[in-house]
Amino acid sequence: MKVQLSLYAKNLPKVTSLFQGAANPYAVVKTLSEDGKAVDVGKTEVVTKTLDPTWTTRFILEHDFETTLHVSVAVFHKDDKGEPKPMGSALIDVVTVADSKPFTVSKGMKGGGDLFVKVQKYEEKGTLHLQMKGTQLKSTEGLGLGILVKPDPYFELHRLTIDRKGWDLVHRSPPVRNTLDPVWAEAVIDLGTLCRGDMNLPLRIKVFDHEKNGKHVDMGEFQSSVNGLLASKNFSATQDINQADLASAFTLRIGKNKKEMGQVVVLRADLIGMETVARSQDPAPSEPPKQDPAPSEPPKQDPAPTIAAAPIVPEVAVAYTPPAPAPAPHSPQPPTAYYAPQPPAPHSPQPPTAYYAPQPTAAYSPQPTAAYYAPQPTTTYSPQPPAGPPSYTPPPSDGAPFVPPGVAAANAHQHYTPPPPPPTFEAYIEGGCLFNLAVAIDFSASNGDPRQMGNLHYASSWGDDKVSSLCFLFLSLKAR
Numbered sequence: 001m002k003v004q005l006s007l008y009a010k011n012l013p014k015v016t017s018l019f020q021g022a023a024n025p026y027a028v029v030k031t032l033s034e035d036g037k038a039v040d041v042g043k044t045e046v047v048t049k050t051l052d053p054t055w056t057t058r059f060i061l062e063h064d065f066e067t068t069l070h071v072s073v074a075v076f077h078k079d080d081k082g083e084p085k086p087m088g089s090a091l092i093d094v095v096t097v098a099d100s101k102p103f104t105v106s107k108g109m110k111g112g113g114d115l116f117v118k119v120q121k122y123e124e125k126g127t128l129h130l131q132m133k134g135t136q137l138k139s140t141e142g143l144g145l146g147i148l149v150k151p152d153p154y155f156e157l158h159r160l161t162i163d164r165k166g167w168d169l170v171h172r173s174p175p176v177r178n179t180l181d182p183v184w185a186e187a188v189i190d191l192g193t194l195c196r197g198d199m200n201l202p203l204r205i206k207v208f209d210h211e212k213n214g215k216h217v218d219m220g221e222f223q224s225s226v227n228g229l230l231a232s233k234n235f236s237a238t239q240d241i242n243q244a245d246l247a248s249a250f251t252l253r254i255g256k257n258k259k260e261m262g263q264v265v266v267l268r269a270d271l272i273g274m275e276t277v278a279r280s281q282d283p284a285p286s287e288p289p290k291q292d293p294a295p296s297e298p299p300k301q302d303p304a305p306t307i308a309a310a311p312i313v314p315e316v317a318v319a320y321t322p323p324a325p326a327p328a329p330h331s332p333q334p335p336t337a338y339y340a341p342q343p344p345a346p347h348s349p350q351p352p353t354a355y356y357a358p359q360p361t362a363a364y365s366p367q368p369t370a371a372y373y374a375p376q377p378t379t380t381y382s383p384q385p386p387a388g389p390p391s392y393t394p395p396p397s398d399g400a401p402f403v404p405p406g407v408a409a410a411n412a413h414q415h416y417t418p419p420p421p422p423p424t425f426e427a428y429i430e431g432g433c434l435f436n437l438a439v440a441i442d443f444s445a446s447n448g449d450p451r452q453m454g455n456l457h458y459a460s461s462w463g464d465d466k467v468s469s470l471c472f473l474f475l476s477l478k479a480r
Helices: 094-098 224-229 274-281 425-431 468-477
Strands: 002-010 025-032 038-043 060-063 070-077 085-091 105-110 113-119 129-133 155-160 166-173 185-188 205-209 217-224 251-255 260-273
Touching: 002 025, 002 070, 002 094, 038 060, 070 113, 085 094, 085 105, 094 105, 094 113, 129 425, 166 185, 185 217, 205 224, 205 260, 224 260, 251 468
Parallel strands: none
Antiparallel strands: 002 060, 002 113, 025 038, 025 070, 070 085, 105 113, 129 185, 129 260, 155 166, 155 205, 205 217, 217 251, 251 260
């Protein structure tokens, strides 16, 4: 199984003098076998003027994950005037990194700084040949100097991480000096490293102005994918950009306001080696089934035996024998009778069968017609006198029952009984009832002076006041 190893570091120790500035770090990678022997794998590119390098070089390792695999990483500073200076080293267990999430392990190095190692499964997918050109880029050299000094642009290519939370640096181009219309060198990028074989994986292209002190200036970015780069390729196959080519160009933008910083045109985007990889990954064709061998020649048969010719015998004369006498003459026999025709029987005609016997028709006798209508004699009309208003009959003086006006004469014989008068309260009391009575008399001053007539508390010795009347009423009710 193949795995891909990538590296970056942070907070490396400063090993240069004050006048040299930051270091130019690079890493050397070796594998350690089980017997302790070191095998060189390779080294990364040099990242200038930084103590937090991110290297784009990837290392492909073969490992079956059934045994341990240790990788030794040593970081050095490249000194243009002297020997490389060590900056730190670390020993990494590849299996431990591959089992972690998201496949990245950091480890402190001897000498200072932190080393970050990422291990991922690798599959060969072919390569992308990419060449781009920037056009009408905005200068980042500041006011007044932009006319005389132009930037040194370069671009970085990043891919989306597996957990889709960040970006991995995949490729960094060399800078093009002093120009606003750079034509970057053609890059050959492994597709397994660039997009893990996913042609629609988001990619981010960032453009920077290279500075000697390592503080590179951002000039904008855009996002696309491998399929997006292929679709935006300039088919004119020339570096001269016209207005039609800008229709498919990518716009560089920077900041929260998405300020435009120029455009990038894809001059070439070709996939190489994908068909070869696909063919190599196809299973080998199975051997054709063995055919039965050609039928062998039939076995040779023994030749037929040779028959010797019979000897010639000379003819011998034979004596004549007369023929036998003829048979007796033929006497024919009468033929056998197979059919004897019979004479027809005498015909006796039969009388015809009677199928219909007509019956005599019944004589018609008419019936008398039933009487449906008998005229009735007409009733003689006798006019009646008109009805007048009802007459009032006064009640008799001898005690006869009273008939109110408007009652028909037919009901005059009925005796009229007037309704009884409604009962009085006294009659209701006389019928019998039980009272639970309590009397309370309030002689407060608010109801007036009891010595004066007209108020509720007036009391008279003659018994003509309201209080006395009420008491007498209750006493009389109780007595009854």
